Amino acid sequence: MSGATDGTGVGPDGVPEQVPVGAPDGATAAGAAAGGTSTGAVAAAQSGTDAAATTGGGSKDTGFFGQPRALANIFGVEMWERFSFYGMQGILLIYMYYSVEQGGLGIDQATATGIVGAYGGTVYLCTILGAWLADRLFGSERVLFYSAIVIMAGHIALAVLPNLAGLGVGLILVAIGSGGLKANATALVGTLYRAGDTRRDAGFSIFYLGINLGAFLGPLITGFLQQNYGFHIGFGAAAVGMAIGLIQYSIGRKNLPESAGVVANPLPRNRYAAMIGIGLAGVAVIVVLVLLGVINAQNLAGVVIIATLGAAIAYFLVIVSSRQITSDDRSRVIGFLPLFIVNVGFWSLYQQQFTVLTIYSDQRLNRMLGGWEMPVSWINSINPVFVIVFSGIFAAIWSKLGPRQPSAPVKFALGAIIMGVAFLLFLPWANGAPNSTPLMAIVLILLVFTIAEMFISPPGLSVTTKLAPQRFHTQMVSLYFLSVALGTSIAGWLAQFYDPTNEVPYFTILGFIAIALGVALLFCVKPVLALMKGVR
Numbered sequence: 001m002s003g004a005t006d007g008t009g010v011g012p013d014g015v016p017e018q019v020p021v022g023a024p025d026g027a028t029a030a031g032a033a034a035g036g037t038s039t040g041a042v043a044a045a046q047s048g049t050d051a052a053a054t055t056g057g058g059s060k061d062t063g064f065f066g067q068p069r070a071l072a073n074i075f076g077v078e079m080w081e082r083f084s085f086y087g088m089q090g091i092l093l094i095y096m097y098y099s100v101e102q103g104g105l106g107i108d109q110a111t112a113t114g115i116v117g118a119y120g121g122t123v124y125l126c127t128i129l130g131a132w133l134a135d136r137l138f139g140s141e142r143v144l145f146y147s148a149i150v151i152m153a154g155h156i157a158l159a160v161l162p163n164l165a166g167l168g169v170g171l172i173l174v175a176i177g178s179g180g181l182k183a184n185a186t187a188l189v190g191t192l193y194r195a196g197d198t199r200r201d202a203g204f205s206i207f208y209l210g211i212n213l214g215a216f217l218g219p220l221i222t223g224f225l226q227q228n229y230g231f232h233i234g235f236g237a238a239a240v241g242m243a244i245g246l247i248q249y250s251i252g253r254k255n256l257p258e259s260a261g262v263v264a265n266p267l268p269r270n271r272y273a274a275m276i277g278i279g280l281a282g283v284a285v286i287v288v289l290v291l292l293g294v295i296n297a298q299n300l301a302g303v304v305i306i307a308t309l310g311a312a313i314a315y316f317l318v319i320v321s322s323r324q325i326t327s328d329d330r331s332r333v334i335g336f337l338p339l340f341i342v343n344v345g346f347w348s349l350y351q352q353q354f355t356v357l358t359i360y361s362d363q364r365l366n367r368m369l370g371g372w373e374m375p376v377s378w379i380n381s382i383n384p385v386f387v388i389v390f391s392g393i394f395a396a397i398w399s400k401l402g403p404r405q406p407s408a409p410v411k412f413a414l415g416a417i418i419m420g421v422a423f424l425l426f427l428p429w430a431n432g433a434p435n436s437t438p439l440m441a442i443v444l445i446l447l448v449f450t451i452a453e454m455f456i457s458p459p460g461l462s463v464t465t466k467l468a469p470q471r472f473h474t475q476m477v478s479l480y481f482l483s484v485a486l487g488t489s490i491a492g493w494l495a496q497f498y499d500p501t502n503e504v505p506y507f508t509i510l511g512f513i514a515i516a517l518g519v520a521l522l523f524c525v526k527p528v529l530a531l532m533k534g535v536r
Helices: 038-047 050-054 069-097 109-138 140-160 163-191 200-229 231-255 269-291 300-320 327-354 356-363 376-404 408-424 439-456 458-467 470-495 504-523 525-531
Strands: 005-010 016-021
Touching: 069 109, 069 140, 069 163, 069 200, 069 231, 069 327, 069 356, 069 376, 109 140, 109 163, 109 300, 109 327, 109 356, 109 470, 140 163, 140 231, 163 200, 200 231, 200 376, 300 327, 300 470, 327 356, 327 376, 327 408, 327 439, 327 458, 327 470, 327 504, 327 525, 356 376, 356 439, 356 470, 376 439, 408 439, 408 458, 408 504, 408 525, 439 458, 458 470, 504 525
Parallel strands: none
Antiparallel strands: 005 016
């Protein structure tokens, strides 16, 4: 659930490396253009993002638990952003489908789940925009700062504006802002360390703790406020949380190294007009399609799926057709394709924590604790706790195994299989009476969700950066994020087929599809590794 964590893996030389896990929050904000050196590549591999390849600064400051003081600043803004993001998302779906009398919007449940999926997919699409803006125009630090302002404005819109106007304006602003912040927060952490700084992994671990702390606290507070004072107060709390993060970040901005504001690959000024024209034309096309009814609330998830798939195909073709990469590079990119497909399948089930699991928790789960009913959104705070615990355990396991650990394709396959098993675990309680599923059953299922996550998400960005041609680090990591965006959008689209009165087919079919994807990849491990040309 946390979708926002950093776990650890181990590089081919047996050295632990820190990479984002959960629905990934690390991203590139720089890329090979400014960091195509060997030291930059090493830093990229260690941090799990190629953004680290731009580190030219770094600090010997040890004022924050042995880490640079600026880490506390980035830790804080990311924690509060995750607080607001997951706090809002914990109550978003029920806000849409609850009746007006219950304080909601009364939107059809299937349509509401599609909107949530489309919104989630758009967040990850916007990470690409955020990375591009940092790479070409403004630098990571400024993009993060202004993205935080946009996020806060989005939460204020949800809290203040009435009905569908507040929903539309709020979600658009939060999606754009979250994409920009996701794309650059990890990049800024990377700028705090010189290449070879042994504190890097520990620094990313502290950063990851902040992410999960925010993801844990957000649904608890907004859910409590929503249940007792209404949805808009809950959304208001998300806005306040982002405001706190923005204020503390504003105070500490001056302590960031100069490299945090570097524009890695500046866009030539003679191309500004063309880029502005393309951007305005894109917005105009979307507006016209909305006004004509071609894009509407009912088909929004499908539109985002098609757009994301098109972008992924375009990225893939641009990379493999480039004359600037070697035959081994091209083979590795092709070897990434099966991992991309399995990753899409994984996230299309995993991200249903915000669609189907929310509905299930609302209608099927017994949330009574003594004489008090637990808010629906509190279910979303279970996974971050498991992630914090198990990321350390799995990091220790992979470190212990070193070069004997399973290869990335095997980990991806096992992650998909375990995710499928998690869906099958719903079956003993399927088609039950309202509030008939015990709370511990969902805790068990979310535990299995987390174990699946540990197999497939920590290796994700790590293996992507290893497979990426030197000139296409940013594009390859963007391709990875597109797989998450596609899976998240599909999660919303699939949820429209969920019927609380007939759950067995839904959980059975999706569970076995995920297992089949994993088994298929297991059978293809040898040819995939052959394509990966020594990368494991």
